[in-house]
Amino acid sequence: MKQKLTLLVLLFTLLVSACSPAQPTETITLKVAILPILDVLPMVVAQQEGLFTKNGVNVEFIPVGSAPERDQLISAGQADGMVNELASVMFLNQDQIQVQAVRFARTATADQALFRILAAKDSGIQTAADLKGVPVGVSQATVIEYLTERLLQAEGLSADEIQTVAIPKIPDRLALLGSGELKAAMLPEPFSTLAAQQGATVVLDDTLRPEYSFSLITFRKAVIDQHPQAVRAFLAAIEEAVALINADPQKYSGLMVDQKMVPAPLAESFKVPTYPLKGVPTQAQFDDTLAWVKEKGYLNKDFAYTDCVNGSLLP
Known part of the structure; x- marks a missing residue:
């Protein structure tokens, strides 16, 4: 009798568990x-x-x-x-x-740039060829340095003709470009638009090689x-x-x-x-x-x- 009672209790417990709503999964x-x-x-x-x-x-x-x-x-x-x-x-x-x-x-896409290489207002730099041997301000060991080199290589510059200088902070790069202390810099949007608005010349951008x-x-x-x-x-x-x-x-x-x-x-x-x-x-x-x-x-x-x-x- 005691065994039957225990079995009934167990079956009832299982039935209640099966009918109870599942506990909600914890939201991560x-x-x-x-x-x-x-x-x-x-x-x-x-x-x-x-x-x-x-x-x-x-x-x-x-x-x-x-x-x-x-x-x-x-x-x-x-x-x-x-x-x-x-x-x-x-x-x-x-x-x-x-x-x-x-x-x-x-x-980047063929009609939307993420990054641009810009030249200072009175630098006289207009084309990629003008950047031979000119230090371009970048943040080192980042997509900015990578992209600078790949874009200039695609324009025919050799490794020894491509020069970069490490200026990690974007506001510093923008300010030095604006003052002319830096002749060229790679800047992300929207800072490249601001630099152009302030007189810098857009030399290259990644719409030319968006895969990079x-x-x-x-x-x-x-x-x-x-x-x-x-x-x-x-x-x-x-x-x-x-x-x-x-x-x-x-x-x-x-x-x-x-x-x-x-x-x-x-x-x-x-x-x-x-x-x-x-x-x-x-x-x-x-x-x-x-x-x-x-x-x-x-x-x-x-x-x-x-x-x-x-x-x-x-x-």
């Missing part, structure tokens, strides 16, 4: 380090429009003032994701595979491995945000200004750019960047494409 919070740059506008739009919540993920932004600060947070595990570039992914992975790029953030110019959304590999659904949800929200921006860009011009993604003098005139749909760098783009960082002596290591790029989480 992803911490994303963001610089005040145009590349993060889709993230900010996704947050403002409730798209992260809609897709089942919480996102917390951690504002940072520089790329080194961003990278330190990632390495310390205090941030989960960021916008960076392929060379940066490789540098972070040099000792162990810490991060993977999961989506393009921005890309892009930024990335990157997450720590530990986060990708442990919470792939959260990263997928994040990217699904980004895809929706990009669609909203591209359909009605000026709707978000105020947000772009409020987030200090454009300098004050351009607040009224600078247009919201077009953002790329889902995608990741190709094997060829990866191989060229790896060849460059090794050629420059910044790294002495080979990576597999899949060490650094993971397109499997795209919606």
Whole structure:
């Protein structure tokens, strides 16, 4: 009798458990380090429009003032994701595979530049040929230095004719170019537009070779491995945000200004750019960047494409 009673209690417990609603899955919070740059506008739009919540993920932004600060947070595990570039992914992975790029953030196109090489107002520099032996201000070991060299090489300059000078901070580069102390500089948008507005001459831009110019959304590999659904949800929200921006860009011009993604003098005139749909760098783009960082002596290591790029989480 006692055994039958125990069995009945067990069956009743199982029946109640089966009929009870499933406990909701815990919503993951992803911490994303963001610089005040145009590349993060889709993230900010996704947050403002409730798209992260809609897709089942919480996102917390951690504002940072520089790329080194961003990278330190990632390495310390205090941030989960960021916008960076392929060379940066490789540098972070040099000792162990810490991060993977999961989506393009921005890309140059044949009619939309991300970066421009500009010459100072009274420098007399008009063409790429005029830049032979002229130091071009760049941030060293970044996409800016990489792109400067690739664009000038594409215009026929040899390695010994291409000179660069390290000026890491964009405001410093802009100021030195404006004063004429620096004859040429590579600047990202919207600062290249501001420099041109102030009298600098656009010599080259990446619309000529857009395959070299892009930024990335990157997450720590530990986060990708442990919470792939959260990263997928994040990217699904980004895809929706990009669609909203591209359909009605000026709707978000105020947000772009409020987030200090454009300098004050351009607040009224600078247009919201077009953002790329889902995608990741190709094997060829990866191989060229790896060849460059090794050629420059910044790294002495080979990576597999899949060490650094993971397109499997795209919606």
